[in-house]
Amino acid sequence: MDLFEYQGKEFFAEYGMPVSAGEIAFTVPEAVAAAERLGTPVMVKAQVHTGGRGKAGGVKFAADIDAVRQHAGNILGLDIKGHIVGRVWIEKASDIAEEYYASFTLDRSAKKHLGMLSVEGGVEIETVAETNPDAIAKIWIDPIDGLSEATCRDWVAAAKLPEPAVEGTVEVLLKLYRAYSEGDADLVEINPLILTPEGSVHVLDAKVTLDGNSEFRHPDYSQYDATQSRDEREQAAHAKGLQYVGLDGSVGVIANGAGLAMSTVDVVNQVGGNPANFLDIGGGANADVMAGALEVINNDPAVKAIFINIFGGITRGEEIASGILEAMKRVEIDSPIVIRLDGTNANQGRAILEPHLTDKLMMQPTMLDAARRVVELAS
């Protein structure tokens, strides 16, 4: 789950990292009131789950209250790469002498934690990696050893940070690693980490992605559930506990298993169609889950036809067929459905569906045939 910058800063502050005082605001008057309490000058920062806010005009310096009013008015409601700004973070402005970059993430290939530190902060790290890869100091951390202070000092030295920034950076990095590992984060990133003219090291931005699978250790993470970026369909599917990703086509997709669901989306594309979604109903494919899935798909006004692609493993074809029929009794479906049922006892399952086939409920023998038919119906 992705955190907004301000949530990330609150998360970092719990681990003792130096962040600026600030307040969240949903309206212009709230932004103005926040700035009055904090004292100008302040920064007005759009809170969205995407990068490139600055370039899009979503981050502004406000010297006085009038400027806060103006910037907050412009930023709230702004569309940044498809994300509409619904809240702004008002933060005490900081003087910046230098900008650095620091992050921890999981290196799937090395199967270690990867720390990256660079004197070239304030720009995207991917850009630095392309233009000046030597400016990024990397370390790989064995999760059993963790990050010791000695290793951390060597790392900061390797990154060639100037002397006045060393102590403060070591301190921030050790805390950042704690936040990353104890907090079960997939990613923690500070860009920029700044050195102020007075010589203190300070966290100016925060990008945090937490592992949703760790919620049993962190019950408070449920607070972030409401601020995930989901469209209406994804929200409805999420509420039903379905694995759903919204796409922008007209073919509703239901499949059992993540791999088969991905594959179904691919095949619909291959035969010239556009999937409306990815939806994995899991291995069992019972009537309850199927009914929930059909409801979510049916509520998507863009859907013109539905592709149910089920492969029976331990769950037998006849159970799956009965489940589909039972689910269809519970939900009134507007669009035609094409079913492909294969695997264990597929013939028995097909026999159960056979008497119910109409021009609204069709069956095709293979995944490709079914994809072609459903795409025809959707166009």
Place this chain on the structure above:
Amino acid sequence: MSIFVDENTKVVYQGLTGSQGSYYGLLNRDYGTQVVAGTHPTKAGTDVDGVPIFANVAEAVEATGATASCIFIPAPGVRGAVAEAAQGGVKFIVAITEGVPAHDEIYFYNALKRDYPDVLLLGPNCPGIISPGRCNIGITAGHIAKPGGPVGIVSRSGTLTYQALYELKQKDVGVTTCVGIGGDPVPGTSFIDCLRAFQDDPETLAVMMIGEIGGSAEEEAAEFIKNHMTKPVAGYIAGVTAPPGKKMGHAGAIVSGGRGTAAAKIEALTDAGVRVGQNPTEAGELMADIVAGL
């Protein structure tokens, strides 16, 4: 021959007393797997349909000679269960459980490498392993696979694995071993571990590899195939049209920062001489075609 398991593999099920554990554990036994024990900290001395329950893996190994374990413990307990299995003396651990935190996975991956280098972990979040006709550990429907070889299968996806087994059976092609390595970011067993074992297995003559978006395991596998494999490989990659930044059902199936795309994986595999199908059926046909030409 098969890889990692065979008819002599004796399995202890951690979580056999739970609903999932008992359902699949007993199905595995019906298939012919030697299901010798279960564990539960407070139910030692009882049994599940005749399978004795022990307090922990060490006691189960001592009493039954179990050589492998299968974990059906809920996600919060998996880290402890993996440690218990390795300490208990089994050499092969299959973790079926989905939803294990990535930090736990990377921890026990490194802990096993350091303290128990001869122990192999499969999963978590995987369907398990089946050597048709000999041994089935996990949640694969045994009857959809044809025993005998000459094909070895390795896959990150459960249902696509079933699909592959089924397509090959329809074409009368047998399978030596089918390994589901799982859809998580840090799988205990990698594509390369399986490819190496298949390359060394005299009964396996060709390999089918099913990958998906996210990470770089397929690219690393392509490198291995190019440099170390003489046996032909057919492949399939799911998620060609997946939008970036979205987890597609599996925790590890995500394209982020332009990395982990299906296109890059397909290119790497094709470059390594792998015949990559456009869809699972085509991949099955390519595999059958390869087998016919052996």
